[in-house]
Amino acid sequence: MIKNISVIGVPMDLGQTRRGVDMGPSAIRYAGIVERIERLGIAVQDEGNIQIGLGERYHTDPETNLKNLKAVAKGNESLAAKVDEVIENGRFPLVLGGDHSIAIGTLAGVAKHYQNLGVIWYDAHGDLNTADTSPSGNIHGMPLAASLGLGHEVLTSIGGYSPKIKPENIVIIGARSLDEGERELIKEKGIKVYTMHEIDRLGMTKVMExxxxxxxxxxDGIHLSLDLDGLDPHDAPGVGTPVIGGISYRESHLAMEMLAEAEVITSAEFVEVNPILDEKNKTATVAVALIGSLLGDKLL
Incomplete structure (x- = not known):
């Protein structure tokens, strides 16, 4: 049972090129995340935001094919230290993004506290690219690979150790847009993936079971990394890389409710809320509702 939560905002928009996702933490706070957690009887402490530098917008390093490498790495180092501190103080870290590149820092801070950290990657994308396989050079498509120790050393070494996680301890849920290099890596490493095909065929109940x-x-612990683009754009329109045919709002609630019942999640992050692309803060409101379900909120 989760008793103490620290909310950490990470206004990172340097892992991709669509502006606005840096306002995600503010949008989720505005949608009432702290109040929602408090209503569940959980003590919540808002730790504020990690400071993020400006980076070189749209600049791709010709040697690495990576955009804003130094600024992304610096922000993630700060995040890793903060997450580490929160766990040391016996609190559950709830990280609000920001683009998905922040998962590099979250996992660096979390994984040092576990021998075999499990990861549920709830996302339309695999985020398993490296500089060699990425079509764009956007680091928000690389955090899972970096956490496996694959990719540029500046990213894989965040937190001072590598790798953070093992391929056999990962489950990707909701995948429907994978690059060729990611498909090869999934097969090579034997990573468990539930694409939309499996979700449609088995149903969300079976997938979560x-x-x-x-x-x-x-x-010995499980981290949930939930990208709002894992949901269908009809339910979560305010994301930078929407992919139609996604997980429904109701299916996502069911998934969160089942995780709450199982009492297995030890840390979580919700990322890629972009209020500039949203409709009346709908996607941030969805994020708050899903966090509520993850933390045990029930109708009756």
């Missing part, structure tokens, strides 16, 4: 069973027996 299998995910929990797969991870629970061999991990």
């Amino acid at each position: 299998e995910t929990i069973e797969y991870l629970k027996s061999k991990t």
